[in-house]
Amino acid sequence: MASTLEAVRVSNSALPIIDIGGLSSSSLTDRKAVAERLRTACLDNGFFYVVNHGVPGDLTDALFAQTRRFFDSSDATKSAVDKRLSFCQRGFEPMRAQTLEAGAPPDLKESFYIGPELSLDDPRVIARRFNHGPNLWPSEMPGFRPVMEAYFSTMLELSRKLMTGLALALDLDEQYFAAYCTHAHATLRLLHYPPQPPNAAPGEKGAGAHSDFGGITLLLQDEAGGLQVQGKSAGEWIHATPVPGAFVVNLGDMIARWTNDRFRSTVHRVVNASGRERYSVPFFFSGNPDQEVECLPSCLASGEVPKYPPTTVEGHLREMYRRTYK
Known part of the structure; x- marks a missing residue:
């Protein structure tokens, strides 16, 4: 594999x-202790693992089983729920559809x-609010929807809990x-990466280098690995090695914007060098579309001015989507 796609393996201190x-403790001292660790990670590179999160293992096992089953299904099954049939960015997206x-x-x-x-009769759908509407569900997989909805609900609760920790981390x-x-608003995205081909085009990878759009991302990845996080030195990439039972959490551009880049949204990519299929499931928590996003005064040093103009969650996400979907 070309050296430009390689990454270093580091200790969990990075x-x-x-x-x-x-964060679930009745003691504010306990909650602030977690927040202090979150603060350190967010000021450093905005990537960390979380454990003791309360998400049942049998639910994540079912999630991966349904994910693999869907991507192993026929082209006809996938075409029936193609994202082009949706007006709100839902459904199947084929290989090489995003850059x-x-x-x-x-x-x-x-x-x-x-x-x-x-x-379809929800006022937000009638008004065609950005990315609001019904999902597309594969009719030949009756077990798919209940697992996905259960996981979606569980991850919403976990995201809310983490946001209380980030609030404390920001004093x-x-x-x-x-x-x-x-x-x-949030997006659950099931992902399948084939092995990195030996004859890949220059710069071709599972997911190109990018930062996430929204608030926080909670990633469940299988044991294949492949997630790489940009280090602080030029050209340095760090393996985010899978940790059993843990989620990888990273901050999105919106949190960086909210904090005037005090909390970091770090560039990352995927290179599946495992030689086998890779599956991962990120949960992108974006928040209330009407929420105003303006630099927090506590994140401005004396004499510092905001780097970004005020916007809303929806306004920010619209701009991010325009950048990657021409």
Whole structure:
């Protein structure tokens, strides 16, 4: 494999493992102790693992089983739920449909998008709010929808819990992001990466170098590995090695914008050098589309000015989508 796609393996001190059980404690001291570890990770590179998160192992096992089953299904099954049939970015996206890294070949992955289930008569759908609407479900897989909906609901709760920790990490009231977490929008994305081909086009990889769009991402990855995080030195990439039972959490561009880049949204990519199929499931928590996103005064040093103009969650996401889907 070309050296430009290689990464180094480092200790967990670079990508820390954080026990977040204390966020559920009745003791503010316990919750602040977790927040302090979150603060350190967010100021460093914005990538970390979380354990003791409360998500049942049997649910994640079922999630992966349904994910593999879908991507192993026939072309006809996939075509019936093609994302082109959706007006709200839901359903199946074929191989090489997205280009996350400018100037690189299209990404070597296929995916399936799921969001909050909204009926066609929902006022937000009638108004054609950005990415609001019904999901597409494969009719030949009756067990698929209930597993995905159960996981989606569980991850919404975990995301809200993490946002209370981030509020404390920013020296804010822990309910500061409560409105942001109300009527929150999120995207569950199932991903399948074939092995990196030996004759890949220059720069071709599973997912090109990019930072995530929204608030926080909670990634469940299988044992194949392949996620690489950009280090602080030029050209350095760090393996985010799979940790059993842990989620990889990273901050998106919106949190960086909110904090005037004090908390980092770090570039990352996927290179599946395992020689076998890779599956991963990121959960992108974006928050309330109407939430105003303006630099937090506490994140401005004396005399510093905001780097970004005020916007809303929806406004920010629209701009991000325009960049990667021409």
